[in-house]
Amino acid sequence: MSSNNQVIIFDTTLRDGEQSPGASMTKDEKLRIARQLEKMRVDVIEAGFAIASPGDFASIKAIADTVTGSTICSLSRALDADIDRAAEALKNAASGRIHTFIATSPIHMKYKLQMTPDQVVEHAVRAVKRAHNLISDVEFSLEDASRSDLDFMCRIIEKVIDAGARTINIPDTVGYAIPEEFGHTIEQLLQRIPNADKAIFSVHCHNDLGLAVANSLAAVTAGARQVECTINGLGERAGNASLEEFVMAIRTRKDLLGLETNIDTTQIVPASRLVSSITGFPVQPNKAIVGANAFAHESGIHQDGMLKHRETYEIMTAQDVGWQTNRMVMGKHSGRNAFRARLNELGATFSSDAELNHAFTRFKELADKKHEIFDEDLLALVSDVQAADAYEKYKLSSLNVTSQTGETPVAQVSLMVDGVEHKAESAGGGPVDAALKAIEAIVHSESSLELYSVNAITSGTDSQGEVTVRLEKSGRIVNGMGADIDIIIASAKAYVHALNLLDANVQKAHPQV
Ligand SMILES: CC(=O)SCCNC(=O)CCNC(=O)[C@H](O)C(C)(C)COP(=O)(O)OP(=O)(O)OC[C@H]1O[C@@H](n2cnc3c(N)ncnc32)[C@H](O)[C@@H]1OP(=O)(O)O
Numbered sequence: 001m002s003s004n005n006q007v008i009i010f011d012t013t014l015r016d017g018e019q020s021p022g023a024s025m026t027k028d029e030k031l032r033i034a035r036q037l038e039k040m041r042v043d044v045i046e047a048g049f050a051i052a053s054p055g056d057f058a059s060i061k062a063i064a065d066t067v068t069g070s071t072i073c074s075l076s077r078a079l080d081a082d083i084d085r086a087a088e089a090l091k092n093a094a095s096g097r098i099h100t101f102i103a104t105s106p107i108h109m110k111y112k113l114q115m116t117p118d119q120v121v122e123h124a125v126r127a128v129k130r131a132h133n134l135i136s137d138v139e140f141s142l143e144d145a146s147r148s149d150l151d152f153m154c155r156i157i158e159k160v161i162d163a164g165a166r167t168i169n170i171p172d173t174v175g176y177a178i179p180e181e182f183g184h185t186i187e188q189l190l191q192r193i194p195n196a197d198k199a200i201f202s203v204h205c206h207n208d209l210g211l212a213v214a215n216s217l218a219a220v221t222a223g224a225r226q227v228e229c230t231i232n233g234l235g236e237r238a239g240n241a242s243l244e245e246f247v248m249a250i251r252t253r254k255d256l257l258g259l260e261t262n263i264d265t266t267q268i269v270p271a272s273r274l275v276s277s278i279t280g281f282p283v284q285p286n287k288a289i290v291g292a293n294a295f296a297h298e299s300g301i302h303q304d305g306m307l308k309h310r311e312t313y314e315i316m317t318a319q320d321v322g323w324q325t326n327r328m329v330m331g332k333h334s335g336r337n338a339f340r341a342r343l344n345e346l347g348a349t350f351s352s353d354a355e356l357n358h359a360f361t362r363f364k365e366l367a368d369k370k371h372e373i374f375d376e377d378l379l380a381l382v383s384d385v386q387a388a389d390a391y392e393k394y395k396l397s398s399l400n401v402t403s404q405t406g407e408t409p410v411a412q413v414s415l416m417v418d419g420v421e422h423k424a425e426s427a428g429g430g431p432v433d434a435a436l437k438a439i440e441a442i443v444h445s446e447s448s449l450e451l452y453s454v455n456a457i458t459s460g461t462d463s464q465g466e467v468t469v470r471l472e473k474s475g476r477i478v479n480g481m482g483a484d485i486d487i488i489i490a491s492a493k494a495y496v497h498a499l500n501l502l503d504a505n506v507q508k509a510h511p512q513v
């Protein structure tokens with residue numbers, strides 16, 4: 001029975017987690033994860049199933065030999081050979097545990113084990129006694145407990161506690177339980193088993209119905225004091241209760257539950273990343289706590305709330321769980337307040353509300369075309385708007401370029417010159433060449449093109465292209481810039497920008513020109 005409010009965290013990433021198809025890990029990889037779990041102050045690390053393979057044995061042994069800050073545990077069936085192999089792997093552990101189990105549900109006993117309930121009790125007691133002779137810390141699990149008969153569970157648990165088990169684990173092996181029902185089972189076991197106070201009750205929940213963490217919380221509310229879980233919720237089929245979700249629920253709702261764990265929560269994100277990189281299982285972006293979007297805010301109303309007071313939309317800080325910071329993501333749902341705040345952070349300021357509104361309108365247009373707006377997009381957009389808001393002799397009204405395989409590209413451009421619309425058409429070596437020639441057909445700038453370069457501002461095929469055009473005229477050199485997700489338009493904008501700069505230089509030098 002629980003003696004205090006501390007919940008023991010038993011991590012089984014290296015055992016049940018590894019049972020996820022495709023998640024096999026080498027000894028060195030398991031050792032790296034075990035060290036991270038130790039650093040995170042996990043109480044018990046289930047390092048593997050010693051009899052399963054020579055590799056599993058070697059991994060458990062390597063972890064038991066070197067990791068001293070957590071108890072190291074091996075799983076074993078209720079069989080002598082399994083228990084002896086587990087004890088051998090753990091023999092150098094500073095603190096070792098044998099975890100032996102047998103199924104107690106009618107369906108498992110009848111079809112899988114092909115044993116009577118009495119034979120199952122006999123195997124369980126014999127296994128616990130044998131384990132207890134080899135190591136003091138013995139855990140016993142009733143596999144498929146959530147589909148087992150309550151009276152039978154009381155009977156077998158009482159006997160294995162007498163045989164030396166000090167942790168009794170109640171697994172929801174097939175993820176069948178519902179929180180209220182599961183909590184009730186734990187409560188009943190604690191009340192009805194006469195020697196229940198000699199053991200710590202534990203739960204091990206699977207996520208087949210997406211309820212593994214909810215069931216674990218119901219169990220600790222009912223008196224269980226150990227929870228078995230995995231990093232990123234890895235595990236057989238739909239996985240196990242996720243360590244990060246359970247631990248952060250306990251921490252965040254201490255007001256309600258009054259419980260705590262030993263976990264250093266700032267090590268959660270590093271642990272999640274390590275497990276993901278080793279197993280090759282990506283973490284979904286919207287995964288609680290460790291998903292890339294767990295602390296990202298895109299909607300204008302949320303961002304505005306966050307700017308005014310963080311707790312309006314966050315129940316924990318990103319730093320609490322090991323992220324460096326939360327994120328304001330600029331996108332089509334963002335509002336003016338977040339837009340201005342982000343640009344101020346980037347060092348860009350607006351000279352007037354009109355300028356802000358103009359930039360914000362352009363930002364929304366861009367956001368409709370692009371999935372995510374990066375800082376570089378914002379800066380390009382603002383310098384574009386600020387350049388456009390300055391007096392401009394030339395303004396690009398429209399551009400239409402036809403470019404087909406085997407055909408010469410042709411551009412039709414419409415340009416405002418001192419407020420009067422001019423149109424021209426030109427062919428060119430490529431679509432950019434055609435566009436710039438069409439502009440020149442109107443402007444006759446007599447400048448020479450010294451440089452043309454195009455860069456993708458961000459990665460991805462929907463990136464904005466940022467074009468730089470350098471023009472020289474009578475010894476004056478200017479750099480025009482333009483950005484757009486269409487690089488032909490970006491090129492035309494950059495060219496027009498450069499023409500305006502040349503014109504501005506002339507105006508400054510000879511105001512009456
Ligand atoms: C709910 C869980 O997650 S339990 C853990 C599951 N994890 C694993 O199974 C991974 C590691 N397993 C393995 O490597 C192998 O299954 C081994 C080495 C354990 C056993 O391999 P094998 O000897 O070839 O047996 P196999 O896996 O085919 O069948 C399991 C046998 O164990 C028996 N068994 C299953 N659980 C138990 C138990 N807790 N106690 C005693 N016997 C058990 C089965 O009835 C079956 O017996 P049978 O061969 O007499 O029919």
Ligand SMILES: CC(C)C(=O)C(=O)O
Nearest residue numbers: 101141143171173204
């Ligand atoms: C061996 C036990 C704890 C198990 O993994 C399960 O029942 O899911």
